[in-house]
Each structure stands twice: as structure tokens, then as C-alpha cells.
Amino acid sequence: MAGPPIVRDAQGVSEFLATVSHAPFLALDTETSGLDPHSDRLLLIQVGTATEQCLIDAHAVDAAAIQPIFRSDRTVVLHNASFDLKMLAGHYGAALDLTGARIADTLQNEKLLLSGRKSSVVLQGFGLKQLADRYAGMELDKSIRQGFYGIQTIDDLSEAELYYALRDVEATWKVLAKQLPQLGREGLMRVAGIEGAATLGFAMLELHGAPLDTDAWKSRIEAAKEGSATARKALDVEFGPVADRDLFGGTTINYDSDEEVLDALRKLGVVVPGVRREVLQATAHPAALRVAEYRGHQRIVATYGESFLAHVHAKTGRLHPSFRAIGATTGRASCAEPN
Numbered sequence: 001m002a003g004p005p006i007v008r009d010a011q012g013v014s015e016f017l018a019t020v021s022h023a024p025f026l027a028l029d030t031e032t033s034g035l036d037p038h039s040d041r042l043l044l045i046q047v048g049t050a051t052e053q054c055l056i057d058a059h060a061v062d063a064a065a066i067q068p069i070f071r072s073d074r075t076v077v078l079h080n081a082s083f084d085l086k087m088l089a090g091h092y093g094a095a096l097d098l099t100g101a102r103i104a105d106t107l108q109n110e111k112l113l114l115s116g117r118k119s120s121v122v123l124q125g126f127g128l129k130q131l132a133d134r135y136a137g138m139e140l141d142k143s144i145r146q147g148f149y150g151i152q153t154i155d156d157l158s159e160a161e162l163y164y165a166l167r168d169v170e171a172t173w174k175v176l177a178k179q180l181p182q183l184g185r186e187g188l189m190r191v192a193g194i195e196g197a198a199t200l201g202f203a204m205l206e207l208h209g210a211p212l213d214t215d216a217w218k219s220r221i222e223a224a225k226e227g228s229a230t231a232r233k234a235l236d237v238e239f240g241p242v243a244d245r246d247l248f249g250g251t252t253i254n255y256d257s258d259e260e261v262l263d264a265l266r267k268l269g270v271v272v273p274g275v276r277r278e279v280l281q282a283t284a285h286p287a288a289l290r291v292a293e294y295r296g297h298q299r300i301v302a303t304y305g306e307s308f309l310a311h312v313h314a315k316t317g318r319l320h321p322s323f324r325a326i327g328a329t330t331g332r333a334s335c336a337e338p339n
Helices: 010-019 063-070 081-095 106-114 128-136 142-148 159-185 189-208 214-242 258-267 277-283 286-302 306-311
Strands: 026-032 042-048 053-057 075-078 102-105 322-324 334-336
Touching: 010 042, 010 053, 010 063, 026 081, 026 159, 042 081, 042 159, 053 159, 063 081, 075 081, 075 159, 081 102, 081 189, 102 106, 102 189, 106 128, 106 159, 106 189, 128 159, 142 159, 159 189, 189 322, 214 258, 214 286, 214 306, 258 286, 277 286
Parallel strands: 026 075, 075 102
Antiparallel strands: 026 042, 042 053, 322 334
């Protein structure tokens, strides 16, 4: 196989780490056959600096060979660290101890530096491709990444794909080198350290997921559907005096429409600023209480209904949402798939 050499034993890893021991920090990236640590394979581990990088065959070396990368006195920088940490932990399991790792994340750093500010820079995004161009003048061809999906062995990788893997490490190192002075000027070094430390926690949350009793969930959905139907009939009675009727005797009010519900309540003499549950309940009016009851059932059916079960992993039987450490411009965390 043509291309840069690949380290396939612990001695090779140790020798490379000795050559970069002078570096203030190391950059690390991984290449995988997909995005799911429970179904896809960790293929390569890339580690290095701006000038020296190493490709490691993840299936040829054990956790003991990788452990020195994460020694407690060394900062390791990654881009979107929770993903790579999740894939490493999924591959090596408890044999790789990441609890003492000192992690920096160029993705979270950039969000700290730019979130909340409306600018053309923010609109370009926070991907490594954008940051590499912004800070290092490097052009990363991310289309090459598609070649990793679905493969079972690194022997199937082309020379271009191997050099692509090395350039991601180079770019990540250079990006952090440029971010650090800015973080210092903005007084964000401590915050960046906290965000970096939190990436392992988010990675473990994503990897291990959360249990869900699917049978109980389905029963709750059916109960909510029945409750919604019953509440809707009661709403037709409450709003009957002020609403038109359809051919089947029900009202023509769309009880899922805030505007139509507020208008119908006004006709009953109930004026409220909105349809939040606590606002409706504070009126103590039967119609408003019925709306709150109906909306509660509908929220379960529409938002947390049967579609929610599609997020249960086929292999683990658990939910594995994706967490965003800085998911909003306010800095709060968020998650998706499912929320």
C-alpha cells in the first residue's frame, strides 16, 4: 500500500511520542468507518504537531500503547473532541483510561470566541475545514472523507486518504496555536479549560446512552391518545356556544392553533396573554383548563410519541442522543436525536 507509513505496534507509538515530547501540546484525530461507535469501526488514530504526524492502526495496537498519549501532564487537542473520545472509548473500552486526560477542543474554543456575535465569520460555520482556512490558510478537501465509510480495514485506504488524515492533525494543531492568544485576550482560558474537560463527560453520555422502557412508553402514548380524544370532546362542549360546528357535530376550532384558541377564549370572556399551561390554569376557567389538559396530552403524542422510539438503538436498546456542549449563543448545552 502506497502512502505515509503506518505504525502498527507499541514500540512505534512510543518512538513517535518521544520525537514530539518537546511540543506544548499534541493534536489527535481519528478516522472511522462511520459515526456510530456501536456499529462502526475505529480505523486510524492520528497524532502529532504542525510539522510531525503519525498514523496508528487502531486494530494493531492495544490500549496500553495509546495510553501515554493522554498522560496527565500533556494537553491533547481535538476538533469536536466528544466524537473522537467516544469512538476511542467504544473501541478500547475500560482498558483505555481517559479520566485523567487534559483535553482542548478547537470546536468549542471557536464557539466561545464567536458565539453571540453576528458576523460573516460565524455564518461560515465551525467545521475544521472552515477553521483551517481561517487560521492556517489550509484547504482541506472533506470530500475525501467519504472514502472511509463502510470499509473494514485500513489496507483499503488510498494514499490520498492517508495524507488527508495527517493533514487534519496538522490543521487542528495550527488552529489551537492561533486560538490560544485570542482566548487569553478575551479572558476565556479558564472557560476553555472547563469546556475541554467536559467533552469526555459528553462523550460518555453519548456512548453509554440512557435506558428506555419501550413497553411502558407505548402504553403511555396510548393513554395520551385516549386522553387527547376525551379532552377534545370536552373542548367541543366548552366552546360550543362561541364556535361553528362541522358536519359531525364538533367545533371547527383548531385546538392546536394558539391564535384560534386565544380568539375562542376571548369570545368566552377569558383574556390571556398566551396559552402556556400555567397561564391557562391560573384563570380557573373550565374551557382554559380543558385546553391545558388537551395540550398536555398532545405534547406527549406529537413530540414524544411513537416517532421517539425510532431513536432506540437496534444493538444497545438505549437512547444515544448527540450533545452540544455549547448548543446556543447563551452557552447552554443542548442535545438532539432525540432532544
